[in-house]
Amino acid sequence: MSLISKDAAIDEIVASCNGDLRGAVRALLLINEHLEAELAKLYAAAADHSLAERGNNVLH
Numbered sequence: 001m002s003l004i005s006k007d008a009a010i011d012e013i014v015a016s017c018n019g020d021l022r023g024a025v026r027a028l029l030l031i032n033e034h035l036e037a038e039l040a041k042l043y044a045a046a047a048d049h050s051l052a053e054r055g056n057n058v059l060h
Contacts, residue, residue: 001009017023 013028014021014024017027
């Protein structure tokens with residue numbers, strides 16, 4: 001993503017919060033928390049799948 005498109009994205013986010021910078025940051029933090037939770041679930045699912053593929057002999 002280029003600097004211009006990043007700036008445009010920032011402008012769009014701030015505009016969607018009616019120019020409220022604090023609101024824009026709050027919204028981004030909430031979205032980030034949601035994405036981190038989804039990523040943690042994906043990592044857990046991948047780890048479970050990996051263990052299931054190894055069978056009962058996980059230590060070897």
